Amino acid sequence: MTDDPARRAWQALEEVHDPEIPHVSIVDLGIVRGVTAAADGSRVEAALSPTYSGCPAVSVIELDAETALRAAGFAEVVIRRQMAPAWTTDWITERGRERLKAAGIAPPDAAGAGKAALLGRPAQVACPQCGSPHTEQLSEFGSTACKALWRCRDCLEPFDYFKCI
Amino acid sequence: MTTVSNDDLFAYALRLGDDSLILGQRLGEWCAKSPEMELDIALMNTALDVLGRARGFLTYAGQVEGNGRDEDALAFLRDVEAFGNVLLVEQPNGNFADTIARQFLFDAFDLPFMEALAASADETLSAIAAKAVKETAYHLRFSREWTIRLGDGTEESHARMQAAVNEMWPYVHELFEMDAVEERLCAAGVAVDRAALRDRFERTVADTLAEATLTRPETSWRPVGGRHGRHTEQFGHLLAEMQWMQRAYPGCTW
Numbered sequence: 001m002t003d004d005p006a007r008r009a010w011q012a013l014e015e016v017h018d019p020e021i022p023h024v025s026i027v028d029l030g031i032v033r034g035v036t037a038a039a040d041g042s043r044v045e046a047a048l049s050p051t052y053s054g055c056p057a058v059s060v061i062e063l064d065a066e067t068a069l070r071a072a073g074f075a076e077v078v079i080r081r082q083m084a085p086a087w088t089t090d091w092i093t094e095r096g097r098e099r100l101k102a103a104g105i106a107p108p109d110a111a112g113a114g115k116a117a118l119l120g121r122p123a124q125v126a127c128p129q130c131g132s133p134h135t136e137q138l139s140e141f142g143s144t145a146c147k148a149l150w151r152c153r154d155c156l157e158p159f160d161y162f163k164c165i
Numbered sequence: 166m167t168t169v170s171n172d173d174l175f176a177y178a179l180r181l182g183d184d185s186l187i188l189g190q191r192l193g194e195w196c197a198k199s200p201e202m203e204l205d206i207a208l209m210n211t212a213l214d215v216l217g218r219a220r221g222f223l224t225y226a227g228q229v230e231g232n233g234r235d236e237d238a239l240a241f242l243r244d245v246e247a248f249g250n251v252l253l254v255e256q257p258n259g260n261f262a263d264t265i266a267r268q269f270l271f272d273a274f275d276l277p278f279m280e281a282l283a284a285s286a287d288e289t290l291s292a293i294a295a296k297a298v299k300e301t302a303y304h305l306r307f308s309r310e311w312t313i314r315l316g317d318g319t320e321e322s323h324a325r326m327q328a329a330v331n332e333m334w335p336y337v338h339e340l341f342e343m344d345a346v347e348e349r350l351c352a353a354g355v356a357v358d359r360a361a362l363r364d365r366f367e368r369t370v371a372d373t374l375a376e377a378t379l380t381r382p383e384t385s386w387r388p389v390g391g392r393h394g395r396h397t398e399q400f401g402h403l404l405a406e407m408q409w410m411q412r413a414y415p416g417c418t419w
Contacts, residue, residue, distance in 0.1 A: 054220075149206075
């Protein structure tokens with residue numbers, strides 16, 4: 001079977017996680033914007049986009065991605081920070097959204113509803129614990145730059161909501 | 166399109182970086198001291214966002230300058246007169262209303278500014294701004310809501326919010342000042358035409374102050390000078406706190 005270096009690189013990046021959202025790979029978060037691998041598998045270049053301008057996890061993610069690619073057999077690894085186009089929560093994959101929910105983090109509004117969220121109040125957010133639509137925002141800003149703090153009015157549990165940007 | 170000089174581009178990226186850096190430093194002073202934990206988190210999130218863009222602008226300024234200065238050298242090893250931030254962002258935190266007034270007035274300017282900068286002919290500035298637009302929309306929503314909540318709150322909170330707006334208001338005019346550097350960059354499609362943002366700023370302010378039952382201050386005092394290194398007296402103290410470690414232990418790293 002022939003080796004596909006690009007596929008190998010993507011698989012390696014599937015194992016890299018944002019330390020602040022450990023349940024979802026950076027591929028599912030939509031942070032990995034592109035992978036270019038040399039045909040002979042000697043070199044790989046990966047473009048990563050930061051979620052927020054000041055996200056403290058960016059350096060760790062870049063380091064972890066480089067380590068994972070080296071472990072996957074690439075001798076030369078280049079990690080490029082790609083600012084444009086700006087990362088958006090619309091790039092989180094369906095699997096990423098499911099995993100966020102499973103980890104107790106309400107995923108961001110789907111595309112479309114998100115535009116409204118930027119301008120006014122976010123649409124109704126379902127509780128990731130019990131699924132109830134009766135929830136309320138406690139704080140616009142949460143444990144990390146990408147999250148807001150919400151509470152379920154039925155099961156009374158507080159939960160993180162992944163802000164829509 | 167006219168050619169852009171490196172000196173102009175360096176000066177522009179540097180002052181945009183300084184605006185963000187100094188505002189972030191002021192917000193950071195609230196860490197663990199805010200009125201409520203949620204507000205602490207909100208102010209620190211905002212601080213991180215602006216610090217993030219400061220890093221982008223300052224790194225770019227260092228690259229354009231080409232003298233080997235990185236973001237850290239520019240942030241920690243310049244003295245008062247080399248900083249080009251506007252006076253508004255260096256104003257002391259005061260009470261919570263003062264901080265909210267400073268933030269609201271800055272955000273009301275910053276959102277249209279970043280939207281316009283996102284269309285800059287300079288790819289790096291445009292990318293940093295495009296990222297900042299979404300974050301700034303959140304900042305403005307937060308600072309606007311608190312302006313309204315305090316203004317239209319109790320007698321005490323109303324009085325303090327009005328006093329805070331009065332205190333910060335004279336410094337907004339500098340946000341719209343253009344100098345020769347920016348005029349040249351603007352002609353080249355790189356810099357934002359600040360004067361063109363004034364109408365939208367005034368509308369945001371008018372709407373918000375009306376909802377907050379506050380009055381728009383009328384003063385003729387328009388302090389300027391930040392762009393050219395002439396800062397208010399508190400600025401040296403801010404730098405002393407921000408820079409002491411690099412000054413005491415040059416080149417130290419974590």
